Amino acid sequence: MSLLRRLTAQVPTVVLARRNVARAKTRSVLAVLAIVIGVVAIGGIGVGGEAFKQDQLSAYENFGGTATVSPVFYEDQPELRTFDEQEIQQISQAADSAAVVPIRRANGLIRGPDGDTIIFASALGIDDPSRFYETEAGEIPPNFERVAVVGAAFAESNGVSVGDQVRVGGEVDESFRVAGIIRQQGNGDPLSADRSVFIPNTVFDRDGYDEVILQANVQVAGIESVSESVRSQMNQRQDRVRVTTSASRQEQQEQQFEIINQFLLGISAISLLVAAVTIANTMLMSAIEREGEIGVLRAVGYSKFAVVRLLVAESTLLGVVGVAIGAPVALGIGAVANQLLVGNPLAFTATGLSYIGVGVVFGVLTALVGGLYPAWRAANKRPVEALG
Template sequence: MADERASDQSVESSLATRLARRFPAGSLAVRNLSRQRLRAGLAMLGIVIGVFAVITLGMLGTALQTAALAELGGLGNQVIISPDDGEENLGPREVQAIRQAAAGGGTVIPLNSGGASVSGPNGQSFAQLYGTTQPAALFGVDNVPDTLRQGVAVGDELAAGLGARVGSAVEIEGNRYRVLAIIDSEGTFSPIRPGSAVVLPPDEFVADDYAQVVVQADSADDARAIADGVRERLNTRQERVSVLSLTSVLSRITEFFALLNGFLLAVAGISLVVAGVSIFNVMLMTVSERRGEIGVLRAVGVHRDEVLRTLLVESTLLGVVGGALGAILGTAVVVGVALGTRLPLSAVLVPTNGLVVLGAFGFGMLIALGGGLYPAYRAAWEPPVESLRG
């Protein structure tokens, strides 16, 4: 056993000797830092805190933006066309022009609308009525039939207040209708509020024309093109329709999150700059205390480049170890927040957050290297005679 231990120690010593010969600057840097563990640890702690702050704030900001845009993504794909002032409804010609503008880019849903009192098994409430042949496409839900015949679809909030469920009956202006579906409004974003709506077949309305037309575009770019096409076809000579493209709302939200992320990263970056000042102070004090040692090295023939390289490796090691610890802790905290809240983990694990981690780690290393640059340069270029004087 003793022989095996001696053999292992001999191998480790031989390996350490080889590494020291191949990377003398790194070996000296590790030895020098180990001699001043408390001071080096405090300097490294500044890098850990700075990188941790940048990663947590940056990743959380990106995750919130990703989650919000995923929830609101359908909002940016809607175009709502309504009669302009002086017009009461949209006729067949206007609807046909809208269909031409949306050809190949979205689904056109003409709507009748009105308001009425609705009675259910457990109560009565005022509701917004919509008449359409495409209720599922209108609200983007799967639990509503494509067409409604001799029945209605009721929003979940209204159904809860009325005590209605699928199969029960509701009464609207003296007419009884069977509830065919309950509209699930959770995660649905639209100016047409599905939670408090009742959707009927369009032939239940007296008017043949439509109160508005909703276009569910295939993408935000299609929504912009459809809105421009409708304006070009219907508003060239006079303002006949009002076109509301919700893409602009989504763009404003995106701009807000981008501004918020920039602000958070700037605040976190300040802590990294403070960490750089701490490393600068540590390296400056280290050089001051080791002037005599550096002077002896220079006097026995060690080149100034070797001295410079050793001191820069010391500061870089502080940045690498501190940055790695900060990156691991920051990522773990953000993932923990996602697992413990309603923030989707998929919004955290996006490529942009990978760039945030790499950027914070690289910035931490750069700050550490910059903090040690001047002290190292000063020590390397100081004449050996001056260093030996102390």
């Protein structure tokens, strides 16, 4: 007796199940396909979503130690809408070692090179964009004056390239030559650089600043302590500033991703539910076709439990095969998503892989559960009727 036969003889149920599954090939292939789709949906969406999240959150790397300070104001105190020079000084003192980057937001319309109004974009005054950004085209001149740099999405959707003129209306009311296009940043950027036009602060004809970006010198003090210092310093008499760290923004955004991801996973879970129905249907057909055969099993001394075990082993086997195909496919999809979004096909996160794990476990469980009812039904069929 060969080793293989000795081994398989230990699990005769599995041997019988394997042969029975192989019997109705088309039907088994379709049932397996249902499981594959379910596992790929869960695993692929999980891993792909993680890659997307990594991509989006990578923007926070540039802003890792930053916080946004915005003014708190009330209807009856319009003069508090912006920070004046004195307040900027106070913030700088409170921030101590951290750099303070004051920002002005220009009102008024932005017009592209051909004179069309560009909506869903904002113009921001900043002293030196190169503190946070690198360009994908052109450059940010060391001395940032009289030119603009624009975000990647802004440039792409409006056909703006380096050298074009962009006009900022309203209080600024001036045209700027585009010196550079900033590399894509994603949603994590507190200044939404992708959809912005950066212009020098000097072109504004006013003193007040709309917000301040704090950038911690992490060797001296982390952004949390800097933020706390600014908060306590500025909010002594009344609430004057609201300080939001990029970390807390990141957290918020991660939560949003989480919700979206879970929604998508919920949808893919439905595909596994459909797979369960498919498996149940497959097994019911199979059990009905083999009624006589199952009756013989019962007649020659197989217990109900043995029959249930055999049929559930068959359905579970369908699940195992489906998972064995589906999991590598999901990994492949994840690798492609990683390559496209993160630039490294192997940039799987533990969470992403765990989704594939979930797909695998539920793929097998689904098939097992899908087989239970048909198995129970077949086992409880009286052999007399089955053989009749």
